[in-house]
Amino acid sequence: MSGETFTFTVDGVEIEAFPGQTIIQACDAAGVYIPRLCYHPDLEPAGHCRVCTCKIDGRRSSACTMPASRGMVVESNTAELNADRRTVIEMLFVEGNHFCPYCEKSGDCELQALAYRLGLAAPELPYQWPHRELDASHPDIFIDRNRCVLCSRCIRASRTEDGKTVFGFERRGIHMRLNIDAKALDETNIAAADKAVHVCPVGCIVIKRTGYRTPYGSRRFDQAPIGSDIEVKRAHHPAKEGR
Ligand code: SF4
Ligand code: SF4
Ligand code: FES
Numbered sequence: 001m002s003g004e005t006f007t008f009t010v011d012g013v014e015i016e017a018f019p020g021q022t023i024i025q026a027c028d029a030a031g032v033y034i035p036r037l038c039y040h041p042d043l044e045p046a047g048h049c050r051v052c053t054c055k056i057d058g059r060r061s062s063a064c065t066m067p068a069s070r071g072m073v074v075e076s077n078t079a080e081l082n083a084d085r086r087t088v089i090e091m092l093f094v095e096g097n098h099f100c101p102y103c104e105k106s107g108d109c110e111l112q113a114l115a116y117r118l119g120l121a122a123p124e125l126p127y128q129w130p131h132r133e134l135d136a137s138h139p140d141i142f143i144d145r146n147r148c149v150l151c152s153r154c155i156r157a158s159r160t161e162d163g164k165t166v167f168g169f170e171r172r173g174i175h176m177r178l179n180i181d182a183k184a185l186d187e188t189n190i191a192a193a194d195k196a197v198h199v200c201p202v203g204c205i206v207i208k209r210t211g212y213r214t215p216y217g218s219r220r221f222d223q224a225p226i227g228s229d230i231e232v233k234r235a236h237h238p239a240k241e242g243r
Contacts, residue, residue, distance in 0.1 A: 006070035031233030037149035039064035097146035105203025107219030113226035137184040161195035
């Protein structure tokens with residue numbers, strides 16, 4: 001980071017930022033959590049999921065792509081914005097096939113943890129029960145598209161971190177699905193050590209023979225709500241989002 005710092009506010013909290021930082025980067029560094037799903041700190045932001053949408057000087061925009069600027073006024077933890085976030089999360093649940101009690105990722109899943117944090121107990125929208133394919137062809141990696149939330153983290157990581165092009169999207173709208181650059185995963189050059197395999201926020205890309213090593217109840221979000229690792233940087237731990 002270089003250049004003189006400046007300040008802006010998020011929900012009335014003054015945040016210090018460096019030139020070039022996005023709102024979410026500056027907030028993370030300052031210990032203010034803005035809910036997010038497609039954003040990953042090691043990857044270029046994509047602005048796909050809309051979970052991080054804030055009101056920035058009165059206009060909605062994604063905090064993961066918007067550069068911070070001097071004096072901007074950001075609203076994030078409001079009843080209105082959190083209701084919108086719940087809707088986005090709810091749609092992701094009903095557009096896929098998520099059976100949390102049986103899922104290997106339960107307790108370590110960002111979608112599930114966001115639902116808990118935002119107070120989404122059970123979806124009210126109708127479940128769509130789409131047909132989604134599994135791919136267990138690779139000796140070390142398993143894909144269960146039922147749980148894919150189309151965040152594109154794996155696509156970005158494969159391209160920019162692994163120097164490969166294993167993943168992509170095909171089709172559009174509600175028919176969009178995760179694609180791979182071969183007929184089956186074992187025909188690609190993916191490896192278990194690839195970044196793309198380790199950034200999935202849900203239980204779609206799974207490394208074989210690692211399941212249940214950490215028992216239910218002892219996992220990341222069993223210990224503390226999502227965002228706690230950021231909020232621990234400042235003495236401010238909101239128990240619930242504004243509703
Ligand atoms: S990926 Fe997450 S939300 Fe989906 S079934 Fe597994 S734990 Fe539940
Ligand atoms: S497989 Fe995982 S990382 Fe890739 S788009 Fe789906 S949810 Fe995102
Ligand atoms: S986290 Fe910003 S749009 Fe997904």
